[in-house]
Amino acid sequence: MKKNLIMSFVLSTLLVTVLSGCGAASKSTTGTADDTKAPAATTTTKSEKSTTLRIGYQKYGTVNFLKANGELDKALKEKGITIQWTEFPGGPQLLEAMNVGSIDVGHTGEAPPIFAQAAGTPLVYLGHEPASPASEAILIPEKSEIKSVAELKGKKVALNKGSNVHYLLVKQLEKAGLKYEDIQVVFLPPADARAAFEKGSVDAWVIWDPFFSAAETSAKAKILADGKDTVANHEFYLATRNYAENNKETVKIVLDQLAKVDTWSKDHPKELAETLSPQLGIDVPSLERAAKRRAYGIQPIDDALINEQQKIADTFFKLGLIPKEIKVKDAVLPATK
CATH class of the missing domain: 3.40.190.10 (Periplasmic binding protein-like II)
Known part of the structure; x- marks a missing residue:
């Protein structure tokens, strides 16, 4: 009996340690204030709307531009909603945070959602950028x-x-x-x-x-x-299923603001680079070069896109890179198809 109690204590301690380290490598910002910790994981009941939107973003991308101009913060503040911004080094890390409940919305490329869906992350696709x-x-x-x-x-x-x-x-x-x-x-x-x-x-x-x-x-x-003549390279906007289903108005505002930023960014690559350079710590010429070779324009998730993602998922399964077969369409809300 004593041996079992000791083993139970050890396992409990290890579990707490693992969960505590899930978001340690990310950088969190609320408004203009920086914090070294990711937002704490919270649980939203099925009928509950949130007054806080936790957005995960990476170094570059339309979400990054949106954070820089502050327009989404203003639009949601009018609705009584505050934003917590958290930076991640890549899509896999961002979706790991979504899986443990630390963020509600984020953006990644094509592959991370497939790995995440195979791992059981309750994500849904909201929209995507054209191929780049x-x-x-x-x-x-x-x-x-x-x-x-x-x-x-x-x-x-x-x-x-x-x-x-x-x-x-x-x-x-x-x-x-x-x-x-x-x-x-x-x-x-x-x-x-x-x-x-x-x-x-x-x-x-x-x-x-x-x-x-x-x-x-x-x-x-x-x-x-x-990637030319080889892959599409889409950027996706994703959310937890629970957040997307219970905060439809907020999600629409986010997508509308992303579309506005996209429209401006397409015609102002140099200004965009100058705006993001101090924030990202990357020189203006590099950012301008990157801005000129990507595509812009928020698009809805359709059957053609789902089929493209399914091909990637099937390829990864055959290579043993994901543990099980998945159906990408299971991660698409009916209203977004």
Whole structure:
């Protein structure tokens, strides 16, 4: 009996420790104030509307632009709703926070929602940006002798596990006649991957903008292959199912404000870069380059898009990258189809 009590105490302690560390690497901001902790996980009952919207965002993207101009904060403040903004290094980390209930809404590329749905995250798709295949690429160092993707066989390739570029890598290897197992995949978040890339610890780096453009500008990285003619590279807006079902007016305001920012951003890449540079700590030329090669315009989730996502999900399952088969349409609310 005493042995069982001790074991129960140890397991309980470990569980508390694991849950406490889920959001430790993220950066949280409420309004203009910064905090090192992610918003605490909360539970919203099925009929309860929230007076706080917790948004997860990454370094770059329309949500990032929206945070910078402050218009969404103003629009929701009129409705009695405050926003908590939390920055994440990538889509997988953002959706991990959504899974544990730390954020309500966020944005990622194509692959993270698939990994998250397979892991049981209660997410739904709200909308998406047009395809931007040139906004992600496989990079090699300036003095690398590698000339083609086929020459990556046996080489070390860094990427953020479960991120959008995971699918780009898979499709580029397939196009070059290689199997996923033919290379040495090194899973690293963007900052660590950049360091490994510059030190020569990896032979190639699969990455998205603005990290991609920054590496071109400051590290003289070369493009081995980008997403053109290989992947679509959509940016998705996502929410927890519970939040989307019970806060439809707030979700509509968010999408409307995103559309307005998109319209402005498309025609003002330099001004956009100048606005975001201090916030992101990335130089203006890199951000302007990234802004010019992405597409803009919020679009609804339709059957064609669902089918594209399903192909990615099926590919990942066949490769053993996700533990089970999923139906992407299960994560789409009827009203958004």
